[in-house]
Amino acid sequence: MEKKIQVTINGFPVDIQKGKTILEAAEEEGIKIPTLCYHKDLCVAGNCRVCVVEVVGQKRLSAACATPCEEGMEILTNSLKVRNSRKHIIELLLAEHNADCTKCYRNGNCELQDLASEYKIMTQDFIELAPLKNYTIDMFSPSIMKDDSKCIRCQRCVRTCAELQGVNALTVAYKGDRMKIATFFEKAMNDVVCTNCGQCVNHCPTGALVEKNYIEEVWEAISDPTKHVVVQTAPAVRVGLGEEMGMKPGERVTGKMAAALKRLGFDSVLDTDFTADLTIIEEGNELLSRLKKALVDKDKNVKLPMATSCSPGWIKYIEHLYPEYLDNLSTCKSPQQMFGALAKTYYAKARNLDPENIISVSIMPCTAKKFEAHRPEMHDSGYRDVDYVLTTRELAILIKQAGLDFDKLPPAKFDRLMGESTGAGVIFGATGGVMEAALRTAYELVTGREVPFENLNITSVRGMEGVRKATIKIEKPLKEWAFLDGVELKCAVAHGLVNAKKVMDAIKAGKADFHFVEIMACPGGCLGGGGQPIPTNPEIRGKRAEAIYAEDAELPIRKSHENPEVQKLYKDFLKEPLGEISHHLLHTKYTKRERF
Amino acid sequence: MAYSYQLKRVDFIFRNENDYEKVLSATIKKKPEDIINELISSELKGRGGAGFPTGLKWKLTAESKAPKKYVICNADEGEPGTFKDREILSKVPYKVLTAMAVCGYVTGATEGFIYLRGEYKFLEEELKKVIDEFHYYCKEINLDFTIKIFMGSGAYICGEETALMESMQGRRGEPRNKPPFPTQAGYMNMPTVVNNVETLVHAFTIFKYGAKKFYDLGVQYSRGTKLFSVSGDTPKPGIYELELGMSLQDFVYEFGDGDTKAVQVGGASGFLVPRKKFKDTAIGYEGKLVGISLPTGGSMMLFNSSRSMFNVLDNYLEFFREESCGQCTPCRVGCQQLLLGIKAVKRGEKPASYLNKLLKLTETMQLTAKCGLGQSVANSFSSIVENFREEMIY
Numbered sequence: 001m002e003k004k005i006q007v008t009i010n011g012f013p014v015d016i017q018k019g020k021t022i023l024e025a026a027e028e029e030g031i032k033i034p035t036l037c038y039h040k041d042l043c044v045a046g047n048c049r050v051c052v053v054e055v056v057g058q059k060r061l062s063a064a065c066a067t068p069c070e071e072g073m074e075i076l077t078n079s080l081k082v083r084n085s086r087k088h089i090i091e092l093l094l095a096e097h098n099a100d101c102t103k104c105y106r107n108g109n110c111e112l113q114d115l116a117s118e119y120k121i122m123t124q125d126f127i128e129l130a131p132l133k134n135y136t137i138d139m140f141s142p143s144i145m146k147d148d149s150k151c152i153r154c155q156r157c158v159r160t161c162a163e164l165q166g167v168n169a170l171t172v173a174y175k176g177d178r179m180k181i182a183t184f185f186e187k188a189m190n191d192v193v194c195t196n197c198g199q200c201v202n203h204c205p206t207g208a209l210v211e212k213n214y215i216e217e218v219w220e221a222i223s224d225p226t227k228h229v230v231v232q233t234a235p236a237v238r239v240g241l242g243e244e245m246g247m248k249p250g251e252r253v254t255g256k257m258a259a260a261l262k263r264l265g266f267d268s269v270l271d272t273d274f275t276a277d278l279t280i281i282e283e284g285n286e287l288l289s290r291l292k293k294a295l296v297d298k299d300k301n302v303k304l305p306m307a308t309s310c311s312p313g314w315i316k317y318i319e320h321l322y323p324e325y326l327d328n329l330s331t332c333k334s335p336q337q338m339f340g341a342l343a344k345t346y347y348a349k350a351r352n353l354d355p356e357n358i359i360s361v362s363i364m365p366c367t368a369k370k371f372e373a374h375r376p377e378m379h380d381s382g383y384r385d386v387d388y389v390l391t392t393r394e395l396a397i398l399i400k401q402a403g404l405d406f407d408k409l410p411p412a413k414f415d416r417l418m419g420e421s422t423g424a425g426v427i428f429g430a431t432g433g434v435m436e437a438a439l440r441t442a443y444e445l446v447t448g449r450e451v452p453f454e455n456l457n458i459t460s461v462r463g464m465e466g467v468r469k470a471t472i473k474i475e476k477p478l479k480e481w482a483f484l485d486g487v488e489l490k491c492a493v494a495h496g497l498v499n500a501k502k503v504m505d506a507i508k509a510g511k512a513d514f515h516f517v518e519i520m521a522c523p524g525g526c527l528g529g530g531g532q533p534i535p536t537n538p539e540i541r542g543k544r545a546e547a548i549y550a551e552d553a554e555l556p557i558r559k560s561h562e563n564p565e566v567q568k569l570y571k572d573f574l575k576e577p578l579g580e581i582s583h584h585l586l587h588t589k590y591t592k593r594e595r596f
Numbered sequence: 597m598a599y600s601y602q603l604k605r606v607d608f609i610f611r612n613e614n615d616y617e618k619v620l621s622a623t624i625k626k627k628p629e630d631i632i633n634e635l636i637s638s639e640l641k642g643r644g645g646a647g648f649p650t651g652l653k654w655k656l657t658a659e660s661k662a663p664k665k666y667v668i669c670n671a672d673e674g675e676p677g678t679f680k681d682r683e684i685l686s687k688v689p690y691k692v693l694t695a696m697a698v699c700g701y702v703t704g705a706t707e708g709f710i711y712l713r714g715e716y717k718f719l720e721e722e723l724k725k726v727i728d729e730f731h732y733y734c735k736e737i738n739l740d741f742t743i744k745i746f747m748g749s750g751a752y753i754c755g756e757e758t759a760l761m762e763s764m765q766g767r768r769g770e771p772r773n774k775p776p777f778p779t780q781a782g783y784m785n786m787p788t789v790v791n792n793v794e795t796l797v798h799a800f801t802i803f804k805y806g807a808k809k810f811y812d813l814g815v816q817y818s819r820g821t822k823l824f825s826v827s828g829d830t831p832k833p834g835i836y837e838l839e840l841g842m843s844l845q846d847f848v849y850e851f852g853d854g855d856t857k858a859v860q861v862g863g864a865s866g867f868l869v870p871r872k873k874f875k876d877t878a879i880g881y882e883g884k885l886v887g888i889s890l891p892t893g894g895s896m897m898l899f900n901s902s903r904s905m906f907n908v909l910d911n912y913l914e915f916f917r918e919e920s921c922g923q924c925t926p927c928r929v930g931c932q933q934l935l936l937g938i939k940a941v942k943r944g945e946k947p948a949s950y951l952n953k954l955l956k957l958t959e960t961m962q963l964t965a966k967c968g969l970g971q972s973v974a975n976s977f978s979s980i981v982e983n984f985r986e987e988m989i990y
Contacts, residue, residue: 046773047923049964061963066773088960092929125953127936172768175751177932179922
């Protein structure tokens with residue numbers, strides 16, 4: 001236990017652990033000090049200066065986020081000096097900011113707007129700077145839009161891209177009045193190393209970085225009587241959407257969400273969890289076949305470890321930065337894309353629909369999924385497999401626009417076909433979930449017995465540690481898998497691309513002998529995705545993860561291979577895992593990209 | 597004109613006796629504590645402009661426990677109107693190297709760097725030769741200390757010590773949050789002494805002649821001598837070593853052209869003193885003496901009555917607008933607002949009272965900016981606007 005020291009805040013004594021900042025001390029005392037550049041996910045920058053406070057005896061004000069408490073400090077968080085300075089700084093930010101709030105995507109959820117409202121900035125004496133600069137909006141990416149005129153230079157996106165993701169697509173360029181957040185040589189976001197993960201969007205306090213929204217397109221599709229609009233919802237959406245609707249983090253709204261989607265007018269409300277289960281069957285079989293080739297056939301060309309391919313941010317990351325490992329990726333498409341390909345083939349056939357008239361919409365916690373749906377290789381159904389991808393936030397906008405009282409909606413169930421899911425599909429939304437789901441199925445496939453963990457909960461792959469490792473020893477396998485007897489299956493789980501880098505570098509250096517690695521681009525996995533409600537922080541991610549595992553625990557079926565709809569799909573359509581139809585519809589390949 | 601004044605010209609800095617070997621070997625025979633005490637008793641303060649007591653800086657670094665420590669000579673001389681460090685490095689570089697080596701001995705650092713301003717590239721080759729020679733001597737006397745040159749790239753902000761270290765670490769030159777201070781966590785997060793070129797030369801003087809000789813020069817709180825870079829409307833621009841504590845009146849008598857309207861003390865980040873305040877202004881560090889005491893990194897710019905103070909301020913603000921690193925709000929946006937603001941007032945687009953709003957803004961910048969750059973924009977702005985208000989408006 002660290003030593004406690006005493007300071008006073010606004011005249012009241014406070015005991016605080018040594019080393020804590022003034023901001024933390026104030027927070028513990030229930031005093032809010034406004035911040036902009038500060039974010040719990042990121043290192044302290046201390047550059048917006050909104051959090052300045054007065055330390056009695058010091059000539060200048062101190063940034064509360066960056067100043068550690070010292071014994072006997074007398075801190076004033078709301079003195080006249082502080083108030084005036086703070087107000088001045090907000091005014092300066094507003095003078096620089098394109099404050100056309102009514103036309104802004106983040107209108108109503110903007111930290112600068114909130115501050116302006118709190119401090120009642122009613123006049124603008126300073127000269128507006130945005131019109132003097134030739135700002136253009138970067139709209140080339142199918143995922144992310146960047147509008148420098150709304151940027152307040154807090155560098156949260158830069159720190160996010162560097163610290164959480166290790167991508168460094170966004171960085172600071174120029175100095176002085178020309179200082180801005182830029183990509184390499186100010187290329188479009190679409191042309192640089194950006195993985196479209198959207199963490200920058202999630203961490204942006206204003207509307208400078210937002211997802212490219214497809215709200216109007218979806219409304220149009222819904223209103224078109226000639227179109228059959230199917231919607232799929234990713235596992236992490238059901239534990240995040242509630243926050244957008246005013247609920248506490250960690251509320252599960254699966255039933256309400258399905259009810260809302262039906263009321264929005266989608267023709268069929270289905271579940272990505274279904275294809276998550278399907279992914280497990282395909283990916284599990286792929287892993288076993290790779291292991292067989294490596295262990296029995298001694299095939300030198302087989303690539304291990306096999307890496308998951310569900311996270312499109314991770315896929316683009318490896319394409320840019322570790323292209324020599326592209327063959328290590330599972331060839332399985334992500335659940336979203338498997339769903340898209342099946343919607344316009346299997347589903348269309350079963351429902352007797354012309355695939356040309358099907359519009360496939362997905363609700364994702366993710367901005368990279370928008371890019372993924374745009375990939376030229378994702379046309380295996382003969383049409384674009386997924387037409388529109390909406391984030392959790394966009395779905396919330398749809399619901400609000402439709403005037404639905406979310407709270408009062410009676411829970412509904414997903415439609416059939418392709419609406420049935422298992423607990424294994426649900427946990428795809430949390431880091432370690434794909435690994436856990438795969439192990440539940442693969443172990444049972446090989447041994448005929450359930451994984452040797454209490455209640456199927458493989459706790460060693462759960463949690464929020466950046467890189468987690470687990471080993472499962474296969475004992476007494478079925479006859480056809482005899483070659484796996486005694487084999488210790490080595491797995492690794494990483495989330496946040498900065499941790500993916502650690503795993504990849506270990507593999508590259510020959511210091512890791514994993515068989516199977518699960519990598520999710522976003523911290524916490526999809527539940528912390530770039531398309532999830534803003535704010536997202538470590539505490540909120542923890543709450544959403546709890547909700548995901550609670551959802552899993554409550555479901556009657558918790559193993560992917562026991563999903564009756566998946567079994568029926570194989571029986572009626574795919575015939576066998578890794579079979580010819582699967583190969584055509586559910587698997588794909590990726591390409592090398594530039595490093596800048 | 598009958599006026600008794602006395603400007604004390606001194607010649608320590610450029611006095612060249614080629615005896616650095618003797619000074620170095622004699623100094624490092626003393627105990628580190630004794631050297632620090634000598635420096636402390638000399639009351640030498642940093643000559644870059646901020647005026648932090650040098651002895652204390654060395655002491656704090658010496659007391660910090662760390663596997664590695666560094667000595668950095670700040671030769672990123674970028675303040676408009678300052679050109680003394682260039683002269684020091686071309687005339688008496690070994691004095692700088694010697695003081696760095698002593699600092700290394702005192703603090704436990706074995707590596708030193710000279711952060712050389714990008715525009716001083718032409719000094720690099722010659723300096724390297726001197727350093728090689730110096731290394732040779734260090735080896736001879738078994739002193740484990742090496743010096744490298746790090747070339748800056750031309751950003752003014754990199755003269756700020758933490759931005760300088762960020763730049764040396766291969767990052768963007770942006771000032772860090774303080775605390776921690778460089779004496780605790782500087783270059784590579786290790787305790788680091790960052791001294792201005794001139795400070796190190798004064799340290800050499802103190803090692804050679806003793807603290808007393810240095811202390812006896814100057815006035816209370818501002819001991820010793822200082823190099824001044826004199827420029828502007830003067831018949832004799834150049835570099836002069838003068839005692840601290842002189843009155844600005846005396847300075848103008850010596851260097852003015854008879855029509856001096858104002859003097860900018862300390863470059864763009866310093867203060868403008870109008871003629872009527874020459875008498876009450878002394879050049880030195882802030883102290884408890886009567887009258888105004890203005891510190892300077894050495895820049896003294898004289899303006900005669902042909903100069904428009906609006907243009908002077910406009911020029912400074914343009915400089916700051918461009919040289920702000922851009923990270924913190926008050927400095928980045930503030931500088932732009934000040935510049936656009938005075939132009940708008942001049943053009944009549946904003947009322948004269950807008951100047952008051954801008955003056956308030958500089959107060960906020962002074963209180964809240966992250967580093968010395970943003971904090972000191974207020975100096976020139978308020979001193980010019982308050983003293984030459986009519987020139988701003990008409």
